[in-house]
Amino acid sequence: MSQLRIAAVGDVHLGEDLRGRYRSRLSGIEEKADVLLLAGDLTRHGTLEEGEVVAEEFRDLPVPVVAVLGNHDHHSDKPAEIATMLKDAGISVLHDDAVVLDVKGVRLGVVGGKGFGGGFAGKCASEFGEPEIKAFVNHTKRIADRWRVALKELQADRRVVLSHYSPVNDTLAGEPLEIYPFLGSYLLAEAVDSEGADLILHGHAHMGTEKGMTPGGIRVRNVALPVLGRAYGVYCLGEDGEDPDHC
Amino acid sequence: MEAPQYVAARVQSALAEDDRTHELGVRVDVRGDQLFLRGRVGCEERRELIADVAGEAAPGLVVHNEISVVDVREPGGEEKL
Ligand SMILES: [Fe+2]
Ligand SMILES: [Fe+2]
Numbered sequence: 405m406s407q408l409r410i411a412a413v414g415d416v417h418l419g420e421d422l423r424g425r426y427r428s429r430l431s432g433i434e435e436k437a438d439v440l441l442l443a444g445d446l447t448r449h450g451t452l453e454e455g456e457v458v459a460e461e462f463r464d465l466p467v468p469v470v471a472v473l474g475n476h477d478h479h480s481d482k483p484a485e486i487a488t489m490l491k492d493a494g495i496s497v498l499h500d501d502a503v504v505l506d507v508k509g510v511r512l513g514v515v516g517g518k519g520f521g522g523g524f525a526g527k528c529a530s531e532f533g534e535p536e537i538k539a540f541v542n543h544t545k546r547i548a549d550r551w552r553v554a555l556k557e558l559q560a561d562r563r564v565v566l567s568h569y570s571p572v573n574d575t576l577a578g579e580p581l582e583i584y585p586f587l588g589s590y591l592l593a594e595a596v597d598s599e600g601a602d603l604i605l606h607g608h609a610h611m612g613t614e615k616g617m618t619p620g621g622i623r624v625r626n627v628a629l630p631v632l633g634r635a636y637g638v639y640c641l642g643e644d645g646e647d648p649d650h651c
Numbered sequence: 652m653e654a655p656q657y658v659a660a661r662v663q664s665a666l667a668e669d670d671r672t673h674e675l676g677v678r679v680d681v682r683g684d685q686l687f688l689r690g691r692v693g694c695e696e697r698r699e700l701i702a703d704v705a706g707e708a709a710p711g712l713v714v715h716n717e718i719s720v721v722d723v724r725e726p727g728g729e730e731k732l
Contacts, residue, residue, distance in 0.1 A: 638729035
Protein backbone atom coordinates (compact mmCIF):
# COMPACT_ATOMS: atom_id res chain seq x y z
CA MET A 405 0.00 0.00 0.00
CA SER A 406 1.34 3.44 -0.93
CA GLN A 407 2.14 5.95 1.72
CA LEU A 408 -0.23 8.87 2.06
CA ARG A 409 0.83 12.44 2.58
CA ILE A 410 -1.79 14.38 4.51
CA ALA A 411 -1.55 18.19 4.38
CA ALA A 412 -3.50 19.96 7.10
CA VAL A 413 -4.13 23.44 8.47
CA GLY A 414 -6.78 25.07 10.63
CA ASP A 415 -7.70 28.56 11.80
CA VAL A 416 -6.89 30.34 8.58
CA HIS A 417 -9.61 32.85 9.63
CA LEU A 418 -10.00 34.25 6.13
CA GLY A 419 -11.82 37.45 5.32
CA GLU A 420 -11.89 40.05 2.58
CA ASP A 421 -8.63 41.52 3.94
CA LEU A 422 -6.76 38.25 3.32
CA ARG A 423 -8.30 37.35 -0.06
CA GLY A 424 -5.76 35.67 -2.36
CA ARG A 425 -3.01 35.74 0.25
CA TYR A 426 -3.38 32.14 1.39
CA ARG A 427 -4.01 30.75 -2.09
CA SER A 428 -0.55 31.84 -3.18
CA ARG A 429 0.92 29.45 -0.57
CA LEU A 430 -0.97 26.49 -2.01
CA SER A 431 0.76 26.37 -5.37
CA GLY A 432 2.70 23.14 -5.82
CA ILE A 433 0.75 21.39 -3.05
CA GLU A 434 0.34 18.33 -5.28
CA GLU A 435 4.10 17.76 -5.09
CA LYS A 436 4.07 17.80 -1.31
CA ALA A 437 0.76 16.14 -0.40
CA ASP A 438 -2.03 13.87 -1.64
CA VAL A 439 -4.91 15.54 0.20
CA LEU A 440 -5.58 18.76 2.13
CA LEU A 441 -7.59 18.74 5.36
CA LEU A 442 -8.96 21.98 6.86
CA ALA A 443 -9.50 21.92 10.63
CA GLY A 444 -12.14 24.65 11.04
CA ASP A 445 -12.22 28.38 11.83
CA LEU A 446 -11.93 29.03 8.13
CA THR A 447 -13.58 32.45 8.61
CA ARG A 448 -13.41 35.10 11.30
CA HIS A 449 -17.08 36.07 11.74
CA GLY A 450 -18.81 33.18 9.98
CA THR A 451 -20.50 35.44 7.40
CA LEU A 452 -21.53 34.35 3.91
CA GLU A 453 -19.10 36.90 2.44
CA GLU A 454 -16.22 35.29 4.29
CA GLY A 455 -17.50 31.83 3.34
CA GLU A 456 -17.23 32.93 -0.28
CA VAL A 457 -13.60 33.99 0.23
CA VAL A 458 -12.85 30.54 1.71
CA ALA A 459 -14.56 28.78 -1.22
CA GLU A 460 -12.52 30.82 -3.72
CA GLU A 461 -9.27 30.26 -1.83
CA PHE A 462 -9.59 26.45 -1.76
CA ARG A 463 -11.52 25.67 -4.99
CA ASP A 464 -10.04 23.68 -7.89
CA LEU A 465 -6.90 22.53 -6.12
CA PRO A 466 -5.03 19.60 -7.67
CA VAL A 467 -5.61 17.54 -4.49
CA PRO A 468 -8.94 16.70 -2.81
CA VAL A 469 -9.93 19.01 0.07
CA VAL A 470 -11.89 17.95 3.16
CA ALA A 471 -13.01 20.48 5.78
CA VAL A 472 -14.79 20.81 9.10
CA LEU A 473 -16.15 24.11 10.43
CA GLY A 474 -15.06 25.81 13.66
CA ASN A 475 -16.72 27.99 16.29
CA HIS A 476 -15.97 31.18 14.33
CA ASP A 477 -17.73 29.69 11.31
CA HIS A 478 -20.85 29.37 13.50
CA HIS A 479 -20.84 32.93 14.84
CA SER A 480 -23.31 34.36 12.30
CA ASP A 481 -25.63 31.32 12.54
CA LYS A 482 -24.93 30.37 8.93
CA PRO A 483 -22.90 27.13 9.21
CA ALA A 484 -25.16 25.16 6.86
CA GLU A 485 -25.02 27.88 4.21
CA ILE A 486 -21.22 28.10 4.48
CA ALA A 487 -20.95 24.31 4.23
CA THR A 488 -23.08 24.38 1.07
CA MET A 489 -20.87 27.08 -0.46
CA LEU A 490 -17.77 24.97 0.21
CA LYS A 491 -19.41 21.85 -1.20
CA ASP A 492 -20.34 23.80 -4.34
CA ALA A 493 -16.63 24.61 -4.65
CA GLY A 494 -15.81 20.89 -4.59
CA ILE A 495 -14.75 20.71 -0.93
CA SER A 496 -16.09 17.87 1.24
CA VAL A 497 -17.45 19.17 4.53
CA LEU A 498 -17.80 16.77 7.45
CA HIS A 499 -20.53 17.18 10.04
CA ASP A 500 -19.95 14.28 12.43
CA ASP A 501 -19.80 11.86 9.52
CA ALA A 502 -17.25 10.32 7.17
CA VAL A 503 -15.91 10.57 3.67
CA VAL A 504 -13.79 7.96 1.91
CA LEU A 505 -11.39 9.16 -0.79
CA ASP A 506 -9.51 6.99 -3.24
CA VAL A 507 -5.95 8.32 -3.12
CA LYS A 508 -3.40 6.48 -5.26
CA GLY A 509 -5.48 3.32 -4.86
CA VAL A 510 -5.58 3.67 -1.07
CA ARG A 511 -8.94 4.22 0.59
CA LEU A 512 -8.45 7.17 2.93
CA GLY A 513 -11.31 7.53 5.41
CA VAL A 514 -11.76 10.89 7.12
CA VAL A 515 -14.19 11.14 10.03
CA GLY A 516 -15.01 14.21 12.05
CA GLY A 517 -16.71 17.51 12.62
CA LYS A 518 -16.44 20.60 14.75
CA GLY A 519 -16.10 18.75 18.07
CA PHE A 520 -16.72 20.75 21.26
CA GLY A 521 -15.44 21.51 24.76
CA GLY A 522 -15.97 20.25 28.28
CA GLY A 523 -12.46 19.62 29.53
CA PHE A 524 -10.23 16.67 30.17
CA ALA A 525 -10.57 13.58 32.34
CA GLY A 526 -10.70 14.42 36.03
CA LYS A 527 -11.00 18.14 35.31
CA CYS A 528 -14.14 18.37 33.26
CA ALA A 529 -17.79 19.34 33.36
CA SER A 530 -20.40 16.61 33.78
CA GLU A 531 -24.08 16.29 32.93
CA PHE A 532 -25.28 17.53 36.30
CA GLY A 533 -27.15 20.53 37.67
CA GLU A 534 -28.59 23.34 35.58
CA PRO A 535 -29.95 22.66 32.10
CA GLU A 536 -27.33 25.00 30.59
CA ILE A 537 -24.46 22.85 31.91
CA LYS A 538 -26.24 19.65 30.88
CA ALA A 539 -26.79 21.01 27.36
CA PHE A 540 -23.10 21.97 27.08
CA VAL A 541 -21.86 18.53 28.10
CA ASN A 542 -24.56 16.72 26.16
CA HIS A 543 -23.54 18.51 22.94
CA THR A 544 -20.03 17.04 23.23
CA LYS A 545 -21.34 13.59 24.16
CA ARG A 546 -23.60 13.43 21.13
CA ILE A 547 -20.75 14.47 18.85
CA ALA A 548 -18.43 11.83 20.35
CA ASP A 549 -21.12 9.18 19.90
CA ARG A 550 -21.58 10.09 16.23
CA TRP A 551 -17.83 9.88 15.64
CA ARG A 552 -17.77 6.46 17.30
CA VAL A 553 -20.50 5.18 14.98
CA ALA A 554 -18.87 6.76 11.90
CA LEU A 555 -15.53 5.14 12.78
CA LYS A 556 -17.14 1.78 13.46
CA GLU A 557 -18.83 1.79 10.07
CA LEU A 558 -15.85 3.18 8.16
CA GLN A 559 -14.46 0.91 5.44
CA ALA A 560 -11.00 2.32 4.68
CA ASP A 561 -7.31 1.44 4.60
CA ARG A 562 -6.22 4.55 6.52
CA ARG A 563 -8.28 6.42 9.09
CA VAL A 564 -7.87 10.09 9.96
CA VAL A 565 -10.05 12.09 12.36
CA LEU A 566 -10.50 15.79 11.59
CA SER A 567 -11.78 18.09 14.34
CA HIS A 568 -11.76 21.75 15.29
CA TYR A 569 -11.72 21.32 19.08
CA SER A 570 -8.94 19.31 20.69
CA PRO A 571 -9.36 15.73 21.93
CA VAL A 572 -6.33 15.94 24.28
CA ASN A 573 -4.64 18.49 26.50
CA ASP A 574 -1.07 17.79 25.26
CA THR A 575 -1.59 20.02 22.24
CA LEU A 576 -2.98 22.86 24.38
CA ALA A 577 0.34 23.49 26.16
CA GLY A 578 0.89 27.24 25.94
CA GLU A 579 -2.77 28.12 26.44
CA PRO A 580 -3.93 29.35 29.88
CA LEU A 581 -5.02 26.30 31.95
CA GLU A 582 -8.22 28.11 32.96
CA ILE A 583 -9.63 27.93 29.42
CA TYR A 584 -8.85 24.27 28.69
CA PRO A 585 -12.53 23.25 29.12
CA PHE A 586 -13.40 25.61 26.24
CA LEU A 587 -10.68 24.21 24.01
CA GLY A 588 -11.66 20.57 23.85
CA SER A 589 -12.89 17.41 25.48
CA TYR A 590 -11.43 14.02 26.34
CA LEU A 591 -14.73 12.46 25.20
CA LEU A 592 -13.56 12.99 21.60
CA ALA A 593 -10.30 11.10 22.24
CA GLU A 594 -12.15 8.35 24.09
CA ALA A 595 -14.46 7.78 21.12
CA VAL A 596 -11.55 7.63 18.66
CA ASP A 597 -9.45 5.39 20.92
CA SER A 598 -12.33 2.92 21.18
CA GLU A 599 -12.59 2.47 17.40
CA GLY A 600 -9.04 3.26 16.31
CA ALA A 601 -7.51 5.73 13.86
CA ASP A 602 -4.08 6.52 12.44
CA LEU A 603 -4.05 10.24 13.20
CA ILE A 604 -6.20 13.00 14.73
CA LEU A 605 -5.91 16.58 13.47
CA HIS A 606 -7.41 19.63 15.16
CA GLY A 607 -7.11 23.41 15.42
CA HIS A 608 -8.75 26.03 17.71
CA ALA A 609 -5.88 26.38 20.22
CA HIS A 610 -3.89 29.18 18.59
CA MET A 611 -1.36 29.35 21.43
CA GLY A 612 -1.04 25.58 21.83
CA THR A 613 1.56 23.06 20.67
CA GLU A 614 1.70 20.95 17.51
CA LYS A 615 2.30 17.44 18.85
CA GLY A 616 0.43 15.23 21.28
CA MET A 617 -1.06 11.75 21.74
CA THR A 618 -4.29 10.20 23.02
CA PRO A 619 -4.29 7.90 26.07
CA GLY A 620 -4.64 5.03 23.57
CA GLY A 621 -1.51 6.10 21.67
CA ILE A 622 -3.04 7.77 18.59
CA ARG A 623 -0.98 10.68 17.37
CA VAL A 624 -2.65 14.10 17.64
CA ARG A 625 -1.51 17.20 15.75
CA ASN A 626 -2.68 20.77 16.41
CA VAL A 627 -2.55 22.34 12.96
CA ALA A 628 -3.83 25.83 13.88
CA LEU A 629 -2.03 28.21 11.52
CA PRO A 630 -0.49 30.34 14.32
CA VAL A 631 0.90 27.13 15.87
CA LEU A 632 2.36 25.78 12.62
CA GLY A 633 3.67 29.12 11.36
CA ARG A 634 3.74 27.52 7.90
CA ALA A 635 1.04 27.25 5.27
CA TYR A 636 0.20 23.66 6.24
CA GLY A 637 1.73 20.67 7.99
CA VAL A 638 2.36 17.44 6.07
CA TYR A 639 2.00 14.09 7.83
CA CYS A 640 2.92 10.82 6.13
CA LEU A 641 1.03 7.66 6.92
CA GLY A 642 2.51 4.33 5.96
CA GLU A 643 4.57 1.39 7.07
CA ASP A 644 8.29 1.75 7.65
CA GLY A 645 10.29 0.81 4.61
CA GLU A 646 7.27 1.00 2.35
CA ASP A 647 7.78 3.19 -0.68
CA PRO A 648 10.76 4.85 1.05
CA ASP A 649 11.50 7.57 -1.49
CA HIS A 650 7.99 8.86 -1.52
CA CYS A 651 7.68 10.41 1.93
CA MET B 652 -10.05 52.86 41.01
CA GLU B 653 -11.19 49.80 39.09
CA ALA B 654 -9.04 46.72 39.72
CA PRO B 655 -6.75 46.00 36.74
CA GLN B 656 -8.06 42.43 36.47
CA TYR B 657 -11.55 43.74 35.67
CA VAL B 658 -10.21 46.17 33.09
CA ALA B 659 -8.25 43.35 31.41
CA ALA B 660 -11.33 41.10 31.44
CA ARG B 661 -13.46 43.86 29.88
CA VAL B 662 -10.90 44.39 27.10
CA GLN B 663 -10.68 40.63 26.49
CA SER B 664 -14.49 40.40 26.14
CA ALA B 665 -14.56 43.43 23.85
CA LEU B 666 -11.96 41.82 21.56
CA ALA B 667 -13.99 38.59 21.42
CA GLU B 668 -17.40 40.22 20.95
CA ASP B 669 -16.73 43.34 18.88
CA ASP B 670 -17.71 42.84 15.22
CA ARG B 671 -14.50 44.49 14.10
CA THR B 672 -12.28 41.92 15.84
CA HIS B 673 -13.87 38.64 17.12
CA GLU B 674 -10.40 37.81 18.33
CA LEU B 675 -10.19 35.15 21.07
CA GLY B 676 -6.49 34.46 21.07
CA VAL B 677 -5.14 37.74 22.42
CA ARG B 678 -3.60 38.02 25.88
CA VAL B 679 -4.44 41.22 27.75
CA ASP B 680 -2.47 42.48 30.75
CA VAL B 681 -2.93 45.72 32.70
CA ARG B 682 -0.09 47.15 34.82
CA GLY B 683 -0.92 50.53 36.33
CA ASP B 684 -2.04 52.75 33.45
CA GLN B 685 -0.37 50.54 30.83
CA LEU B 686 -2.28 47.99 28.75
CA PHE B 687 -0.34 45.20 27.02
CA LEU B 688 -1.67 43.14 24.11
CA ARG B 689 0.07 39.94 23.01
CA GLY B 690 -0.76 37.31 20.43
CA ARG B 691 -0.54 36.52 16.72
CA VAL B 692 -2.90 37.61 13.93
CA GLY B 693 -3.10 37.27 10.15
CA CYS B 694 -2.38 40.80 8.95
CA GLU B 695 -1.42 44.33 9.94
CA GLU B 696 -4.96 45.70 9.56
CA ARG B 697 -6.31 43.21 12.13
CA ARG B 698 -3.45 44.02 14.47
CA GLU B 699 -4.38 47.71 14.40
CA LEU B 700 -8.12 47.06 14.80
CA ILE B 701 -7.39 45.07 17.96
CA ALA B 702 -5.51 48.02 19.45
CA ASP B 703 -8.42 50.36 18.51
CA VAL B 704 -11.05 48.15 20.14
CA ALA B 705 -8.87 47.61 23.23
CA GLY B 706 -8.26 51.35 23.58
CA GLU B 707 -12.00 52.09 23.39
CA ALA B 708 -12.77 49.47 26.05
CA ALA B 709 -10.12 50.92 28.40
CA PRO B 710 -10.02 54.69 27.83
CA GLY B 711 -7.18 56.46 29.59
CA LEU B 712 -4.75 53.53 29.42
CA VAL B 713 -1.63 53.56 27.27
CA VAL B 714 -1.92 50.68 24.79
CA HIS B 715 1.22 48.67 24.02
CA ASN B 716 0.48 46.64 20.92
CA GLU B 717 2.87 43.69 21.13
CA ILE B 718 0.79 41.53 18.79
CA SER B 719 2.75 40.05 15.93
CA VAL B 720 1.58 39.32 12.41
CA VAL B 721 1.95 35.64 11.47
CA ASP B 722 4.26 35.37 8.54
CA VAL B 723 2.99 32.24 6.78
CA ARG B 724 6.12 30.38 5.75
CA GLU B 725 6.31 27.94 2.87
CA PRO B 726 5.21 24.46 3.90
CA GLY B 727 8.04 22.04 4.45
CA GLY B 728 9.49 19.50 6.83
CA GLU B 729 6.90 16.75 6.50
CA GLU B 730 6.58 14.39 9.42
CA LYS B 731 6.58 10.63 9.00
CA LEU B 732 4.20 8.86 11.38
FE1 LIG C 1 -9.39 29.88 15.56
FE1 LIG D 1 -11.81 28.10 17.19
